[in-house]
Amino acid sequence: MKKFYDFIFLASLLLGGTAWCHAQFTGVAATSAPGLNVRHPLTTDQVVLFPPQQDMTIFPNDVVGISVFGVTPSYLDTERVSLDGNIHLPLAGIVSIGGLTITAAEQKIARLLEDQGLFHDAQVNLVISEMPDHVVTLVGAIGKTLPLVGQRRLLDVLSLAGGLPETASTVIKIDRPGLAEPIYVDLGNDPSTSVASNIPIFPGDVITTGNVGAFYVVGAVLASGTHVLSGSRPITVSMAIASAGGTSEIASRNDSVLVRTTGNTRTVVPLHLKDIQEGKAADPVLQANDIILVPTSVLRSIFRPSNATVLVSLAVSMAALLR
Template sequence: MPRLLSVLLFALLTLLAPLTRAADPSADYRLGAGDAIRVQVFQNPDLTIEARVAEGGTITYPLVGAVKLGGLAISEAESTIADALRLGGFVQQPQVNIVLLQVRGNQVAVLGQVNRPGRFPLETTNTRVSDMLAAAGGATVGGDDIAILIGLRDGKPYRKVIDVPSLYLDENSQDDITVAGGDSIYVHRAPVYYIYGEAQRPGAYRVERGMTVMQALAMGGGPTIRGSEWWLRLHRKSADGSIEKISPKLTDPVLPNDVIYVRESLF
């Protein structure tokens, strides 16, 4: 009698599983590296195991060996193991049930020049880059306008350079893509230029988009009484590594790592 009840209970849970998953907002969660699962096969207790998905997306399962589950939804993973058992002749009509014990692959790392770097869970399946940057507190003052996203898509390495301001300024930014478990977002340090000589506040400053020499000079407080905005020298590293010495116009653009020298006025 107890065995009959257990059989009926397992059959009932198997029938209800699709309905339960359909009502679950995370039903389309796809397994990733680091996820811990329990695999059960009806009336085959010897095939019940607990395993962790390896970096390559596989688990080692009794009788069939390595099984690729990474990137599959729970129902797809169940079908994959069932097919392997049936095709191998181990179980004629396997009824496989997988329980997600611990989620590790369902996280995104946000690194570099952000206020709260770390790993953050994907709470929904349509989480976007802007959501993850917000979770990390946004970029620091010294953070670049460019972020780099790396991960896997369809089992292949994926890399995308993202224009951060456009995520919030453009109504339909093409860069605000959906992230996936295991992705990493890196915000590099913003490029800088240097100003010295007869400047009020010599030092290193962030290169803003479209910045001109006049604007760069203003960031440094302008020239001192002894200096002149018309008597400048710009040092710029060329493609071959040599240093060019330029007498810039105030409307010329400023590039990363430019060095502006404010010379003393002749009069």
């Protein structure tokens, strides 16, 4: 009888194939990973998000016209702002106006003219006649440079750039000259709330729109492979399994894992798919490059209908040999 059981064990190994092999992962050990799905904190300071209306800022390469009201002889000059922000005024010399608003530049030039003894109570008027570098730059999922004269809103700029791609994140990063930290806003997918994130955009701003990326479902599912994340709605583990056609009849659902790579660290999180799909456990939201691995159950693989006939035939043949 022992020979019979040894034969059945050998047959199960042959039929189970690689189901006995467990994937090896580098990085930290399996964990409940409380840090899953933590997003970058959004900017909440309303002064940063919606700064007071301000004059146009003077950029390098701008061409400015300067005049002084009510003086004789008349004082008129046209200068191009150098890369270091300077202009050279006749009689008055070099003055730095790059990065100043028009009003601030007028006041600075007036003080300089008075300090030089050229005019008393000078009323300076400055006009920008050319502004080649008054642009907003979009990088990431959208790669464009757009001219920006005056103040526009974020949705205006994105619309001019062709709109957000389906695979782009709704979390937008804005790097603004003069601010130490980037601005983060989430446009979301609800028009009634996205207006709160429709912040003013200024020349010199750099808008980063990130690609959400893809996730992978492998193992005992009906359609294993690569799936694209959506920027407008979250994709959870149960939704990912559904997009892969569901688990196969030989799946070991409660032995599944989520593999997430952050930098050089790979984290393996156990997934109890049965509990998740029945609403008894949390349904994690996926991030780019996540891998869901659904292993094969050896017993399910051995005793699935397609193998049952083979097992019966083997058992009958073995029983005949042992008579």
